[in-house]
Amino acid sequence: MLSYRKELWFNTEHRRQLIHITPDVEACLAESGIREGLALVNAMHITASVFVNDNESGLHADFETWLEKLAPEKPHSQYAHNGFEDNADAHLKRTVMGREVVVAVTDGKLDLGPWERIFYGEFDGKRKKRVLVKIVGA
Numbered sequence: 769m770l771s772y773r774k775e776l777w778f779n780t781e782h783r784r785q786l787i788h789i790t791p792d793v794e795a796c797l798a799e800s801g802i803r804e805g806l807a808l809v810n811a812m813h814i815t816a817s818v819f820v821n822d823n824e825s826g827l828h829a830d831f832e833t834w835l836e837k838l839a840p841e842k843p844h845s846q847y848a849h850n851g852f853e854d855n856a857d858a859h860l861k862r863t864v865m866g867r868e869v870v871v872a873v874t875d876g877k878l879d880l881g882p883w884e885r886i887f888y889g890e891f892d893g894k895r896k897k898r899v900l901v902k903i904v905g906a
């Protein structure tokens with residue numbers, strides 16, 4: 769069995785930002801040389817997500833609006849977590865959007881559905897954070 773590990777680092781310009789990372793994961797897969805197996809992609813922080821959805825800007829704006837309705841950032845004082853921090857909303861948004869995705873690797877390619885793309889969802893950014901890519905197989 770082959771095993772590959774890489775960290776992808778991000779430092780977003782905004783507190784909340786979605787980044788399309790399918791090309792980064794494809795580059796990892798090419799580097800791994802693995803043809804058949806599984807690729808795990810997970811945020812290594814509890815205020816960021818990795819998820820699969822459509823690469824469509826309207827939908828991305830809808831995610832922002834929807835998440836702000838579910839867990840508005842402000843006022844910061846509305847959250848018990850915000851004693852020393854101001855990122856309770858980011859923890860909640862991360863929980864809704866998920867920690868990781870697992871994608872099948874078939875014939876050396878990510879075996880995604882026709883419109884499936886992989887995203888990094890940052891909810892408390894403007895600092896260095898990372899995503900783990902782990903690929904196992906043969």
Ligand code: ZN
Nearest residue numbers: 853855856859
């Ligand atoms: Zn926190």
